[in-house]
Amino acid sequence: MRLPRIPTTFRIAALAMLLVLCSNLALLAFIHIRTHNDRLTPLRQQVLADASALSDVYSSGGQDELKSTASDMLSADSSGLAIGIFDRSWNLKAGNILLPVSLRPERATNFEIAPIRLKDGRHGEAGVSVLRLGHRGWLVSGRLFGEQLTLQRAIERSLALALLLSFLFGIICALILAQFVRRRVAQIGQVVDQFGHGDLALRAPMDGSSDVFDRLAGRINGMFDRIGSLMAELRMLTDSLAHDLRSPVSRLRAKVERAMTTSEGGDREAELATVLQEADALMRILTTVLEIGRYESLSSRDQFSWIDPGEFLEEIGDLYGPSIDEAGMALEVIRQGPLLPIFGHRQLLAQAMSNLIDNAMVYGGCGGAITLFAEQKGEGQCIGVADRGPGIPPELIDRALARFGRLDEARGRPGAGLGLTLVQAVAHLHGGRLELASVEPGLRAMLRLPGSVAQQTLPLNEKLSGGFQQG
Amino acid sequence: MAWKILIVEDDAEAAAYMARGLIEEGHVVDIANNGRDGLFHASSGLFDLIILDRMMPEMEGIATLRALRAAGTMTPVLILSALGTVDERITGLEAGADDYLVKPFAFGELVARLSALMRRQRDDGSAAETRILVGDLEIDCLKRIVRRAGQTIDLQPREYKLLEFLARNADRVVTRTMLIERVWDYHFDPGTNVVDVHISRLRRKIDAGFAVPLLSTVRGAGYRLSADA
Numbered sequence: 008m009r010l011p012r013i014p015t016t017f018r019i020a021a022l023a024m025l026l027v028l029c030s031n032l033a034l035l036a037f038i039h040i041r042t043h044n045d046r047l048t049p050l051r052q053q054v055l056a057d058a059s060a061l062s063d064v065y066s067s068g069g070q071d072e073l074k075s076t077a078s079d080m081l082s083a084d085s086s087g088l089a090i091g092i093f094d095r096s097w098n099l100k101a102g103n104i105l106l107p108v109s110l111r112p113e114r115a116t117n118f119e120i121a122p123i124r125l126k127d128g129r130h131g132e133a134g135v136s137v138l139r140l141g142h143r144g145w146l147v148s149g150r151l152f153g154e155q156l157t158l159q160r161a162i163e164r165s166l167a168l169a170l171l172l173s174f175l176f177g178i179i180c181a182l183i184l185a186q187f188v189r190r191r192v193a194q195i196g197q198v199v200d201q202f203g204h205g206d207l208a209l210r211a212p213m214d215g216s217s218d219v220f221d222r223l224a225g226r227i228n229g230m231f232d233r234i235g236s237l238m239a240e241l242r243m244l245t246d247s248l249a250h251d252l253r254s255p256v257s258r259l260r261a262k263v264e265r266a267m268t269t270s271e272g273g274d275r276e277a278e279l280a281t282v283l284q285e286a287d288a289l290m291r292i293l294t295t296v297l298e299i300g301r302y303e304s305l306s307s308r309d310q311f312s313w314i315d316p317g318e319f320l321e322e323i324g325d326l327y328g329p330s331i332d333e334a335g336m337a338l339e340v341i342r343q344g345p346l347l348p349i350f351g352h353r354q355l356l357a358q359a360m361s362n363l364i365d366n367a368m369v370y371g372g373c374g375g376a377i378t379l380f381a382e383q384k385g386e387g388q389c390i391g392v393a394d395r396g397p398g399i400p401p402e403l404i405d406r407a408l409a410r411f412g413r414l415d416e417a418r419g420r421p422g423a424g425l426g427l428t429l430v431q432a433v434a435h436l437h438g439g440r441l442e443l444a445s446v447e448p449g450l451r452a453m454l455r456l457p458g459s460v461a462q463q464t465l466p467l468n469e470k471l472s473g474g475f476q477q478g
Numbered sequence: 479m480a481w482k483i484l485i486v487e488d489d490a491e492a493a494a495y496m497a498r499g500l501i502e503e504g505h506v507v508d509i510a511n512n513g514r515d516g517l518f519h520a521s522s523g524l525f526d527l528i529i530l531d532r533m534m535p536e537m538e539g540i541a542t543l544r545a546l547r548a549a550g551t552m553t554p555v556l557i558l559s560a561l562g563t564v565d566e567r568i569t570g571l572e573a574g575a576d577d578y579l580v581k582p583f584a585f586g587e588l589v590a591r592l593s594a595l596m597r598r599q600r601d602d603g604s605a606a607e608t609r610i611l612v613g614d615l616e617i618d619c620l621k622r623i624v625r626r627a628g629q630t631i632d633l634q635p636r637e638y639k640l641l642e643f644l645a646r647n648a649d650r651v652v653t654r655t656m657l658i659e660r661v662w663d664y665h666f667d668p669g670t671n672v673v674d675v676h677i678s679r680l681r682r683k684i685d686a687g688f689a690v691p692l693l694s695t696v697r698g699a700g701y702r703l704s705a706d707a
Contacts, residue, residue, distance in 0.1 A: 280698060283584075290582060291667065294562060301563055310565055325636050326662050329675040354564040358666040365668075 016189050020181035027180050031173035035166045042159045050134050050150060051118055057148045058136035061090070065140060073146070074101040087151030089125055089133060094144040103127065104147055115139045123149065132160060191220045195227060207235050248296065252289070259285040295425045302355065302432040314349045314356070316381040316390055317342050323360050324379055334368055336375050343382035349390075349456055351437050356390070356454070359433040362426040363392035363452045371396030371449060384455065387439065391453030398445035407443065430454070481526040481596060482506045486516030486542065487558070488534040492581075496529065499585050513537025520546050525553050526599075527592055530575070532559035540573045547574035554595045558583065564665045586699035590651040597647055610645045613705030615684060615692055617645050626684055636661070637680050644693065644703035653700035677701055 057080075065073045070092070077090045081103055091104030099105070103126045116137045124130035135149030152160065198211045210231060211224035262285060266278035324340045331338040349356070360379070367377045371394025378393040399407050408427050430452070431441045439456040483500055487493040488511050497507040508525070510516035514536040520528050528546075532539035543555055554577075557570040562580035570578045576598070577591050601607070610617040614627045622638055624631045633641065640661050644652055654673040658664050677693065685691045693703050 283698065294667075298563055310568055322662070326664070326668070326672055326676075329679055330672045333675050352564075354568075354665050357664050358564075361664075361666070361668050 016185040019188055020185035022181075023184045024177035024181035027177035028174060031170065031177075035170055035173075039163060039166055042162060047134070047156065047159075050152070050156060054118060054134045054136050054149055057088070057090075057150070058138060058146075061146055061148055062138055065146065070100075070140065070143065073140075077102055087125075087129065087133070087153065089123055089135070089147075089149045089151060091147040092140070092144065093147065095142070097145070100144065102147075104149075121149075123151070125151070131157060195220070195224055199227065202231055207231070207238060244296075252292065255285060255289045255292070259289065292425065295429055299425065299429050299432045302429070302436045310352050310354070311350055312353060314351055314353055316346045316349055316388060319349070319353070319356065320360075320379045320381055320390065323357060323364070327361070327364050331364070331368060331377055336368070336371075336377055339376065339378050341378055341380045343380065345383060346381055347383055347388045349388050349437075351456065352433075355433045355436065359430040359454060360390070360392065362430050366426055366452070367392050367394035367396070367450070370394070380453075387455055387457045389453050389455050391451060393446065393449055393451040395449040398448065398450040399443060401445065404443045408441065427452075480504050480506055481592075482508075482524060483592070484508050484510065484516065484519055484525040484528045486510045486513065486520070486528065486534070486539070487531040488512055489531070496585075496588070499589075503589060513539060513542040517542045517545055520553060521549055521551055523551055523553065527595060528553050528555045529588075529592075530555050530557050532557060532561055532570070540570065543570075543573045543575060554599050556588075556591060556595060558588070567665050584653075584699070586651060586696075587653045587655065590653050590700060591656060593650045594647050594652070594656065597650065601646070607646075610642070610648070612645050612648045612703055613690065613692055614688075615645070617642060624684070626688065631683055633680075633683060637676070637683065640676060640680055641684065641703075644701065647703070649702065649704045651696050651699050651702050656700070 061073060061077065064076045068076075074092060077092065078101065081088060081090060089102075089104050091102035092100045094100055105124045105126055116135075118134060118136050120132055121135055122131065123133045123135065129151060131151055133149045133151045135147055138146040138148075140146050195211045198209050201209050210228045213221050213224045213228070215221065259282060262278060262282045266275055266282060269275040269278055320340045320342070324338055328338050364377065364379075371377065376395050379391075380393060381388070381390045383389070408431055427441065427443075434441045434454050434456075437454075437456050439454060442453045442455055444451045444453070483505050485493050485496055485507060487496070487509065490511060493509045493511065497509060500507050508519060510519050511534075513534045516528075516530065516534075517537060519525075520542075530539050530543060534542075537545075539557060539559065543557070546553075546555070555575045556577045556579060557575045558579050558581060559566070559570070560581045567578045567580075576595050579588060579591055608619045610619065616625045618624075619642065624633055624638065624641060640657065643657065643660050655667060657673050657676075658666075658668065677695075681691070681693045685693055690705070692705065693701060696702055
């Protein structure tokens with residue numbers, strides 16, 4: 008059977024109450040034990056000694072002897088001794104106790120505390136002992152509490168009251184605490200609600216105390232920031248997609264129109280061929296946008312394999328070498344130091360390198376050399392492309408990496424400003440990042456792949472198959 | 479030569495467009511408009527080639543292909559799909575497709591690829607040729623030696639691979655993407671003219687100084703290695 012769920016605020020309140028109560032109880036118990044033992048124990052011993060002495064007198068000398076001893080003791084005492092000898096129906100025969108008010112027990116008691124009144128008018132609480140005198144009556148002996156004991160009794164009563172009060176305070180404290188927790192959570196909840204309704208600028212209030220609520224608010228704000236930046240990026244993406252597609256589409260349209268108005272067969276065919284080219288270029292932009300989105304969200308590593316960075320660069324160089332050569336530039340492949348194998352997606356890494364080389368060919372044109380490099384940096388493995396062109400000023404690097412981000416100097420050239428974004432998406436897919444740095448002269452674009460991707464020397468499935476062979 | 483081609487495609491317009499083009503080329507075409515019908519027709523084993531869409535009602539393309547291969551039908555399959563990322567292509571090829579073409583496509587590209595598929599199918603039957611002749615060009619595939627009119631031509635390893643692929647598809651159009659895929663094993667579009675440059679270098683080596691050029695450019699489609707270009 009499942010217990011019903013107890014609300015958290017209630018649990019917190021109950022806990023707080025319990026804690027207040029426990030600490031107070033411990034304090035009260037301590038006070039009680041200390042004072043009780045200190046004061047009451049001697050009195051108790053005294054009362055018991057009196058009772059036993061009187062009892063001895065009675066058993067040796069009978070009731071008369073007892074009465075005279077009692078009056079002797081009473082006249083000699085000054086500190087609140089009380090003795091009463093009663094008959095069977097509780098009538099006083101001798102002694103100084105007037106009213107044993109509630110003290111008419113059916114049987115003898117060893118020691119108890121009860122209020123009594125004496126003949127001389129003194130009254131108050133006393134420790135008393137009740138003995139049975141055969142069948143003939145009762146002997147009550149005891150001692151009034153001294154001042155200190157009275158005070159202590161008063162303290163004990165106050166302690167009981169304090170206990171009651173501490174219970175009440177516990178409840179109040181718990182309610183306040185619960186209210187505080189509820190209000191703090193409700194504040195955050197309200198912000199989350201409003202954010203959910205579209206007020207993206209809103210953030211949960213933080214008081215800088217770095218308590219759990221503050222940290223929770225901080226985390227929620229972090230999430231809001233991320234959502235906000237994603238939304239902003241998405242909006243910018245759709246805006247710029249619409250904007251950047253406008254020009255190729257209008258070019259396409261113009262070319263179709265011209266082809267329609269051309270009557271000459273040959274010219275018309277040439278016009279249609281350019282239409283086709285435009286359509287292909289448009290298609291390529293759309294494919295790239297789709298691929299970027301896909302790689303950014305892809306988490307599967309099904310297609311990953313172990314790649315030797317050196318061989319990988321040689322292959323890319325082999326594909327691009329002639330084109331770079333034709334463009335009047337030189338291609339060099341530089342491998343620095345020992346290289347770690349990369350666990351990665353060969354096709355996508357090649358596509359990323361291809362984009363970097365394309366960029367280097369377009370923008371690094373005047374410098375004359377393109378370098379493909381691989382080097383081990385810290386934990387990770389880096390591969391990249393360097394050119395000797397004008398480079399990108401540091402303050403513009405973020406813009407160069409943004410989707411459709413094109414630096415002004417590049418506006419006039421072909422391309423949709425997606426190349427570096429795709430490279431970045433591929434880097435993210437590998438858990439790495441794309442770093443751009445201006446090196447005098449030129450731009451150095453580097454895919455930094457993290458150690459976990461590069462450094463694992465044995466692929467997992469090889470380890471597994473090794474294990475199976477052994478077993 | 480006429481082939482019997484099965485088009486499995488739920489978009490009736492696209493299927494009709496392909497069928498019209500292929501019939502004009504002289505082939506026989508059947509159309510199935512969902513995966514289950516496609517599987518049923520294809521299982522007959524009567525077709526030379528199957529063009530398979532991926533996202534279809536009744537039965538998805540990859541599932542159809544797997545069922546077909548599991549049943550032992552080895553008819554060459556070309557997947558024609560709008561799902562075009564590298565991973566999607568590899569999924570298709572791993573499921574047993576012989577080639578993968580992304581929509582939208584140029585009709586010339588489709589024909590070139592089907593043609594290459596048919597050629598491979600034929601080659602698989604017999605032992606692979608160890609000596610290829612295209613006009614007066616002679617390729618010794620074992621020693622990797624190329625001669626033209628008895629004169630040895632010195633080629634880089636990649637140039638040799640490029641030439642061998644063109645020669646194995648002699649007289650047929652080979653597209654740029656086919657070359658990127660088969661010669662370099664890259665499944666993305668480099669976008670720039672990288673393949674054209676390789677081709678022109680190869681052309682300089684095998685055609686320069688000879689009266690009859692063997693390697694020709696087919697406008698808007700690709701290249702062709704042929705004795706009577």
